[in-house]
Amino acid sequence: MATTQSFLRIQTDANLQSMQVGSIMRKVKSRTWKKQRYFRLQDDCATIWYKSKKAGNAHSTFSISDVEAVREGHQSEVLLSIADEFPPDRCFTLVFRGRRSNLDLVAESAEEAQSWVRGMRRLIEDLENMNEKEKLDQWISDWFKKADKNGDGRMNFKEVQDLLKMMNVDMNEHHALRLFTMADKSQSGTLEDDEFVLFYKMLTQREEVLRIFQDYSSDGQTLSRRDLEEFLRQGQLEQGGRVQQHCTELMELYEPSETAKLRQAMTIDGFQMYLLSSEGSVFNPAMQQQYQDMSQPLCHYFISSSHNTYLMGDQIRGHSSVEAYIRALKRGCRCVEVDCWDGPNGEPIVYHGHTFTSKIQFKDVVTVLGNYAFKTSQYPVILSIENHCSVEQQRIMAQHLTRILGDKLLRNALEGKCSGDLPSPEDLKGKILLKGKKIGGLEGSLGGVVEDSLAAEVSDEDDAAEIDEENLQNDSIRRKKKSKQGLSKELSDCVVYCKSVRFNSFKHSRVHSKFYEISSFTESKAKKHMKDAGAEFVNHNARQLTRVYPGGIRTDSSNFNPQEMWNAGCQIVALNFQTAGAEMDLNDGLFGQNGRCGYVLKPAFMRSMEKRFDPEHPEIRDGYRPVTLAIKVISGQQLPKVNLKEGSIVDPLVRVEIHGVPKDQVKQETRHIDNNGFNPMWHETLTFILHVPELALVRFVVEDHDKTSKNDFIGQYTLPFSCLQQGYRHIHLLSKDGTSIPPSSLFVHIRIKEGT
Numbered sequence: 001m002a003t004t005q006s007f008l009r010i011q012t013d014a015n016l017q018s019m020q021v022g023s024i025m026r027k028v029k030s031r032t033w034k035k036q037r038y039f040r041l042q043d044d045c046a047t048i049w050y051k052s053k054k055a056g057n058a059h060s061t062f063s064i065s066d067v068e069a070v071r072e073g074h075q076s077e078v079l080l081s082i083a084d085e086f087p088p089d090r091c092f093t094l095v096f097r098g099r100r101s102n103l104d105l106v107a108e109s110a111e112e113a114q115s116w117v118r119g120m121r122r123l124i125e126d127l128e129n130m131n132e133k134e135k136l137d138q139w140i141s142d143w144f145k146k147a148d149k150n151g152d153g154r155m156n157f158k159e160v161q162d163l164l165k166m167m168n169v170d171m172n173e174h175h176a177l178r179l180f181t182m183a184d185k186s187q188s189g190t191l192e193d194d195e196f197v198l199f200y201k202m203l204t205q206r207e208e209v210l211r212i213f214q215d216y217s218s219d220g221q222t223l224s225r226r227d228l229e230e231f232l233r234q235g236q237l238e239q240g241g242r243v244q245q246h247c248t249e250l251m252e253l254y255e256p257s258e259t260a261k262l263r264q265a266m267t268i269d270g271f272q273m274y275l276l277s278s279e280g281s282v283f284n285p286a287m288q289q290q291y292q293d294m295s296q297p298l299c300h301y302f303i304s305s306s307h308n309t310y311l312m313g314d315q316i317r318g319h320s321s322v323e324a325y326i327r328a329l330k331r332g333c334r335c336v337e338v339d340c341w342d343g344p345n346g347e348p349i350v351y352h353g354h355t356f357t358s359k360i361q362f363k364d365v366v367t368v369l370g371n372y373a374f375k376t377s378q379y380p381v382i383l384s385i386e387n388h389c390s391v392e393q394q395r396i397m398a399q400h401l402t403r404i405l406g407d408k409l410l411r412n413a414l415e416g417k418c419s420g421d422l423p424s425p426e427d428l429k430g431k432i433l434l435k436g437k438k439i440g441g442l443e444g445s446l447g448g449v450v451e452d453s454l455a456a457e458v459s460d461e462d463d464a465a466e467i468d469e470e471n472l473q474n475d476s477i478r479r480k481k482k483s484k485q486g487l488s489k490e491l492s493d494c495v496v497y498c499k500s501v502r503f504n505s506f507k508h509s510r511v512h513s514k515f516y517e518i519s520s521f522t523e524s525k526a527k528k529h530m531k532d533a534g535a536e537f538v539n540h541n542a543r544q545l546t547r548v549y550p551g552g553i554r555t556d557s558s559n560f561n562p563q564e565m566w567n568a569g570c571q572i573v574a575l576n577f578q579t580a581g582a583e584m585d586l587n588d589g590l591f592g593q594n595g596r597c598g599y600v601l602k603p604a605f606m607r608s609m610e611k612r613f614d615p616e617h618p619e620i621r622d623g624y625r626p627v628t629l630a631i632k633v634i635s636g637q638q639l640p641k642v643n644l645k646e647g648s649i650v651d652p653l654v655r656v657e658i659h660g661v662p663k664d665q666v667k668q669e670t671r672h673i674d675n676n677g678f679n680p681m682w683h684e685t686l687t688f689i690l691h692v693p694e695l696a697l698v699r700f701v702v703e704d705h706d707k708t709s710k711n712d713f714i715g716q717y718t719l720p721f722s723c724l725q726q727g728y729r730h731i732h733l734l735s736k737d738g739t740s741i742p743p744s745s746l747f748v749h750i751r752i753k754e755g756t
Contacts, residue, residue: 098737168677236727290595589718
């Protein structure tokens with residue numbers, strides 16, 4: 001069932017024609033694993049088919065929508081390892097979304113490689129530019145192909161019944177046959193292209209949307225301009241004088257009928273298209289753009305941060321890879337970490353010391369940093385060095401940093417910026433800042449007094465330091481934690497605004513600490529400080545940077561709840577980006593705003609040293625205004641199947657979680673719906689009172705109810721409370737990996753009012 005657009009694309013693009021003929025290419029997994037596979041673009045222009053001998057003579061496929069980017073040449077560790085065997089113009093890498101491994105390929109010729117690189121980029125771009133109707137058409141086409149088992153381009157009733165089970169629909173056989181017969185206009189006993197589309201449209205009629213549409217429609221058939229304006233004011237709770245202009249824009253953008261446009265009216269198709277668009281999303285599109293003031297001191301921002309960034313897996317045997325840095329940086333991460341150790345041939349290496357994790361070269365990490373630091377965001381990247389190297393190899397590290405990064409590495413304090421405040425993200429655009437130990441202070445680098453000696457402690461974050469002190473019982477480990485090592489002046493000179501210092505106390509910090517100093521805490525130490533002196537911790541973080549990282553007992557690379565640390569104003573809350581879960585959902589949710597630039601401005605009451613904010617007692621502050629959030633969970637659409645057993649249909653429920661200060665940590669859930677993942681209806685309202693809405697994140701979770709064991713995860717979506725749009729909204733669900741799973745969504749109504 002190839003779409004007309006697919007046909008036209010292939011007819012007008014020589015690269016796609018070549019891809020459709022197919023190519024024999026080498027799939028490369030390592031220096032020794034290089035196997036030939038036949039790759040071909042299918043007629044739908046949405047799927048790549050390849051023949052694999054892995055399961056006899058079986059074939060495999062993957063969707064173009066799963067591919068995030070194409071890299072040319074030796075831009076992966078695997079392809080670099082065979083650089084002496086195959087030239088870069090024959091090599092390319094397909095980068096998949098989420099945490100799926102990349103696909104490294106070697107073509108038979110440079111021309112063939114270029115055809116695939118250009119063709120794949122064209123297809124990815126076309127997908128990204130699709131409107132909602134085209135995306136839906138593509139989705140329908142995908143289902144048709146899955147259900148058309150014999151590949152004859154037609155579907156009999158048995159295939160339709162199988163399709164309904166695949167789509168999570170437990171439909172009465174008589175009703176299914178009635179829809180099938182109505183769609184079978186040719187009365188052939190099978191459904192073909194347009195007939196299947198008609199069947200799908202009847203199947204997916206949104207009664208709840210139709211009811212809202214008719215509530216606002218004067219004639220029951222269309223929304224006049226006045227009807228739509230009334231819907232925007234009453235249904236979507238829009239205010240101000242821009243409603244009329246917005247009404248015009250919506251009709252122009254989403255109404256498919258030219259006749260309706262001429263009449264200045266909107267049909268049910270246009271109305272549903274609007275509700276499913278980014279404008280109809282729960283996340284305010286204006287706040288997905290960069291909208292915050294970026295000229296404040298660095299310590300006034302939450303900064304997206306990664307822990308042990310080099311690891312693709314756990315902390316004991318995990319694979320170290322430069323790919324992990326690329327993935328973190330492309331997700332908007334602005335603080336990455338390297339653990340540096342003496343390596344062979346005088347070259348420093350990066351790995352998790354005293355473990356079985358694999359090793360990579362420090363210079364390769366720096367090269368990747370230089371290449372990828374500013375592809376997603378122009379704002380500064382902090383390179384956090386955990387330094388275990390000898391003075392000799394520290395000098396090599398400094399050489400690599402200065403030679404490879406060049407002007408990107410900040411080497412000197414900015415002119416006029418040594419007044420007691422850190423520079424801003426705007427001041428530091430395009431710069432990489434080194435975080436580490438430093439001989440002397442910022443004054444020293446400007447010709448002032450040198451405070452420390454060359455025997456400065458190199459790292460306060462070695463492996464033993466990552467084990468919570470209260471868990472330390474072995475004196476030898478304790479002694480190792482306190483050990484000191486020489487620091488090279490060359491590496492010290494690369495540190496400017498992020499000088500690592502050991503934390504003493506908040507009182508000591510108030511009197512003695514410099515604005516350019518940064519202290520690091522394990523999660524348990526940070527929690528203790530929050531419990532003992534929450535307001536002082538917030539005040540400390542209004543002056544200077546703090547980094548919090550997972551405790552050493554998290555050998556499985558699990559994460560702590562970052563919200564607790566953000567509540568205290570901690571800026572650099574370092575998480576294991578390779579580990580999916582609720583903690584990374586919160587991180588992605590917070591940093592999904594402000595253009596995904598990796599920096600989010602803290603609320604005003606956390607930026608002023610004159611104000612006193614205690615996350616444990618949020619009501620004791622100026623401007624305390626609790627709000628009530630009412631979320632009516634109306635329906636779900638095309639939820640993915642999670643239990644692959646034949647005939648299994650999900651029993652979905654929706655949980656809404658509020659993550660914020662302790663008083664705002666609350667969750668509520670709907671009842672579960674039996675055997676309906678296709679179009680479940682809840683019509684249940686969940687109500688929350690938020691004491692500090694400025695810090696709150698809202699997480700929508702959909703699960704498959706199970707009476708006997710733990711519920712299965714279906715999808716989730718997390719966003720800041722401040723970015724919620726009121727009114728009737730769709731929530732486009734994400735997988736456990738944080739990737740989209742179209743067209744799975746929730747339909748809700750959101751209302752916010754001040755007071756309780």
